[in-house]
Amino acid sequence: xxxxxxxxxxxxxxxxxxxxxxxxxxxxxxxxxxxxxxxxxxxxxxxxxxxxxxxxxxxxxxxxxxxxxxxxxxxxxxxxxxxxxxxxxxxxxxxxxxxxxxxxxxxxxxxxxxxxxxxxxxxxxxxxxxxxxxxxxxxxxxxxxxxxxxxxxxxxxxxxxxxxxxxxxxxxxxxxxxxxxxxxxxxxxxxxxxxxxxxxxxxxxxxxxxxxxxxxxxxxxxxxxxxxxxxxxxxxxxxxxxxxxxxxxxxxxxxxxxxxxxxxxxxxxxxxxxxxxxxxxxxxxxxxxxxxxxxxxxx
Numbered sequence: 001x002x003x004x005x006x007x008x009x010x011x012x013x014x015x016x017x018x019x020x021x022x023x024x025x026x027x028x029x030x031x032x033x034x035x036x037x038x039x040x041x042x043x044x045x046x047x048x049x050x051x052x053x054x055x056x057x058x059x060x061x062x063x064x065x066x067x068x069x070x071x072x073x074x075x076x077x078x079x080x081x082x083x084x085x086x087x088x089x090x091x092x093x094x095x096x097x098x099x100x101x102x103x104x105x106x107x108x109x110x111x112x113x114x115x116x117x118x119x120x121x122x123x124x125x126x127x128x129x130x131x132x133x134x135x136x137x138x139x140x141x142x143x144x145x146x147x148x149x150x151x152x153x154x155x156x157x158x159x160x161x162x163x164x165x166x167x168x169x170x171x172x173x174x175x176x177x178x179x180x181x182x183x184x185x186x187x188x189x190x191x192x193x194x195x196x197x198x199x200x201x202x203x204x205x206x207x208x209x210x211x212x213x214x215x216x217x218x219x220x221x222x223x224x225x226x227x228x229x230x231x232x233x234x235x236x237x238x239x240x241x242x243x244x245x246x247x248x249x250x251x252x253x254x255x256x257x258x259x260x261x262x263x264x265x266x267x268x269x270x271x272x273x274x275x276x277x278x279x280x281x282x283x284x285x286x287x288x289x290x291x292x293x294x295x296x297x298x299x
Contacts, residue, residue, distance in 0.1 A: 001124070001145075001149060006045070008044055010085070013051060015084070016205045020207065022091045023099040026099070027100050041127045042089075042092055044126065045125070046085050046086075046088050047085070047122070047125075050122065053081070053117045061074070061077055061204070064199055064203050065238050068242070070243065071117045072116060072117065073114075073116070074234060075109055075111050075244070076233050076238075078145050079143070079155050083230075086141050086157070089125050095127070101220060102161050103162060105138065105253065106158045107156070107158075107251065108155070108156050108251040109153065109249065110249050111249070115147065119147045123146075124143070125142065127140065128140050131166075132166050135162050136160055136161050136164045136165065137161045137164045137165065138160045139158070140156050141156070141157045141159060142154070142157075143155045143156075143157070181283065181288065181290050183265070183285070184267040187266060187269070189263060189265055190263070191261075192227055192260055192263070193261050194213075194225070194261045197213075197225050200227075200228045200231040210222050210225065210226055211227065211260075212225060223259065225259070226257040227257070227262065229254050229292075232254075232258065232291070236252060236282070236292070236294050237250050239280075240278040241296050247298070250297070251294055252280075252294035253294065256290065257291070265285045266281065266282045271295075275297065276297055277296070277297040279295045281293050
């Protein structure tokens with residue numbers, strides 16, 4: 001996958017713990033009034049070439065999902081592999097929004113073909129489309145994965161910085177009224193224990209404190225530890241299409257977080273006339289509110 005002149009080429013995948021430490025430092029600087037106002041995103045693309053898959057880490061990821069060991073990379077694992085490059089964009093000194101506390105709203109992925117665990121991969125990440133939201137400011141983080149001269153996977157993640165306004169003087173946008181949640185016929189239940197956040201962190205490298213334990217989550221203003229959104233996404237895609245053989249498209253929209261430990265009631269159904277699309281919903285039967293909605297379509 002060819003680069004663009006001006007890409008910031010990183011020598012290797014950055015470590016997520018170091019990036020989270022950088023985010024804490026930037027948050028402290030902004031608290032002292034030394035941070036940038038959210039007037040625009042840096043015109044920067046970060047790139048890492050020649051990434052090799054750690055086969056042992058891949059196997060642990062597959063085992064956590066309960067899926068069969070395969071030499072093809074799960075689609076959500078490609079997001080995990082590329083995530084440090086995206087994080088390096090979000091922790092630039094000129095990035096105007098606070099990373100810590102940012103809310104993950106959705107992910108949409110187009111995968112052109114299945115990717116072998118033995119292919120060296122190139123990753124590019126950048127941020128775009130800064131725009132107002134009723135609760136603050138949102139943006140898209142785009143990640144592209146290539147093999148040789150071919151782009152094989154593109155992901156778009158939408159994030160929200162709560163309470164951060166592009167124009168503090170402008171009136172807040174009106175929140176859209178959501179229709180009452182009508183639970184579909186359940187097809188399964190996911191029982192998530194209190195340690196799933198730490199186990200997913202161990203296989204993904206994403207040690208965000210809000211997922212690890214009650215005390216670390218409360219230190220960042222959460223009521224309790226919550227499940228990783230990408231764990232839910234990976235499990236959704238794997239359950240919908242356990243062994244894809246060709247192109248794959250999927251999307252997940254996050255609603256209420258899953259507090260740990262927790263129970264997620266799920267429904268997977270094939271859309272009539274939907275060209276192989278499978279719709280998925282995960283919700284709390286106890287609280288009668290959705291955790292996520294999504295869909296997966298395989299060729």
